[in-house]
Amino acid sequence: MDQNFSPEHFETIFRSLPTDKDLHSCLLVNKYWAACAVPILWEAPFGISDSFTPSPKVIQTYLAFIPDRTTTNSNEKLSINKAPLFDYPSFLKEFSYDRFITAAVTNNCSKYTIIELLKILSIRDTKLRRFKIYDHLFSQYFNRNNRVASLVLPHFSECTSIFSSLTYFNCSYQWPVQKAQLFNSIANNCRYIKKIKVSVWHEDEGIALANLIRSQKHLKKFSLINSNIFASFPIQALVDQKWLNSVTFEDMHENRNLCDKEFFNYTICELNNDAINALAQCTNINKVKFKHCEGLNSPLFLPISYTFTNLISLEYSYGTYKINDRTTPIKLLSSLIEESCDTLKKIILDWHSDDHIDITQLIETIARRAINLEYLKIPLYTLEDLALIHQANNQLKKLELYILNRRINLYCILFLFANVPLKITGLLILFYAYINN
Structure with a gap:
């Protein structure tokens, strides 16, 4: 059969x-x-999933592919399996570099042996689809291997063929090691990355990353994570990416209570004028997300709100119910919603503040003009805002409200939503004003 x-x-x-x-x-x-x-x-034996821990047996299997004539450090005590039945390295599609290093060091591999393992990937004609350098959630296992990882990383330039089919590249959070050489190697051997997530803190890396972006023919999603002014270089390179439809800015702030990551640099979101003007020319962008970013209330960012006129998704979030947002970019958010009110299907506005912020005009625009909106998450300060949401003339299917004002009577809220329209299949009301007190 x-x-x-x-x-x-x-x-x-x-x-x-x-x-x-x-x-x-x-x-x-x-x-x-x-x-x-x-x-x-065997497509992802080193995993990219946050909950995945590589098995030491994976490295033992890969070691069997190193030719006997290859010399390694004589002090190594390696456990090498007999010749495998299958060509396991050739099946590899998803590769998390830090997890690979951890698995190799756990198997007593020296720097030289790890370099040979990388060469095996090229020899066995491995073609990666997804490549992630550093997973901050995995850092507790990685600290002791930091030095080995730093020494091995430049040797990817000797096996660049493995990147020829890459569609996902994640170099977010600034693990302190030189990566410009890696960026240049990928740029020279890969043309079809669809999603890039990066952090930029050095000028040479920013320039190299810009070259990598320019070499791509089908980039759709770009995420800038925990970066400084040198991120302006790759942002400028986005201008020629005609398929780009999604941008994300994340973790650019100076709040030390808002970060638990091992390698993190505290700074606000800052880009130069050339970068903002280039981003404003990416008129095919229809999804924008800001998460834990400060500095967006600068007038410098306003030009993007006037050119992003076809958004279907807008997300802004900052802090937790115990960490307040002191710099909510109301003007930027209002302009983005105003310009795309006919096309927006999803709006997530999730900030927390003890101070009253006047968002009545913003809510009125959403309620009366966002006619195709299906999902709305938003804070509320007044009963007037609540009434506007209740009277919204749109296609809402999911609604999440969180109340930031103790003066809003709970019974008034329950009364207004006692007869929720049948088209709303999900309704969530959170009373953060009561949690904080």
Whole structure:
């Protein structure tokens, strides 16, 4: 019966299985099933998922592919398996560099052996789809391996062919190591990255990253994370990306209570005029997200609100119910909503402040003009704002309100929403004013 299905059909079936456990059971059926399942199981042995910890056995399997003639440090005590049945390195599609280093050091691999492992990826014609350098959530396992990782990273320039099919590149949060050489290597060997997430803190890295962006032909999503003024270089390079439809700015602030990351630089969001003007020319952008960013209330950012006229999603969030937003960019947010009120389907405004902020005009624009809006999350300070939301003339399906004013009577809120329109399938009301007191 196996011969009635091609490997392509089996791949489609196996990828539809709900868990890896189900896929592992396919290995036990017969050799044909195993040959179809193994490539899928070994696509991401070092993981990119935040909850994933690499197994030491993965490195032991990869070590078996290093030629016997290759010399390594004589002090190493390596556990090397016998010759594998499958070409495991060639199946690798998702690669988290810090997790790879941690797994290798756990297996007593020296810098020289790790470099040989990287070369194996190139020799076995590995073609990565997703590449992540540093996962801040994994940092507690990575600190002791920092020096080895710093020494090995430049050697990616010797195996750049593995990046030729890359579609996702994540270099966010500023792990303190020189990355300009890596950026240039990827730029010279890859043309079809669709999503880039980066942090920029040095001029040479900013310039190299700008070259990487210019070399791409199909970039759709760009995220700037925890960066300083040198991020202006890659932002300027976005101007020629005609497929770009989503931009994110995240974690650019000076609030030390708002960050638990190992490598973090405290600064506000700052870009030069050339970068803002270049971003304003990216008129195909329809999704904008700001998360934990300070400095957006500067007039410098206003030009983007006048040219982003077809947004379908706008998100702004800052702080927690215990961390207040002191610099909410109301003017920028109002302008973005005003210019895209006919197209917006999703608006998330999630900040926390003890001070009253007048957003009545903003809410009135949303309620009366955002006719296609389906999802709204917004803070409320007055009953007038609440009444405007209740009378909204749009297609709301999901509504989340959080009350920041204790003077708003809870019974008034319940009375207004006692007869929620049937089209709203999700309604959430949070009383942060009462949580904080």
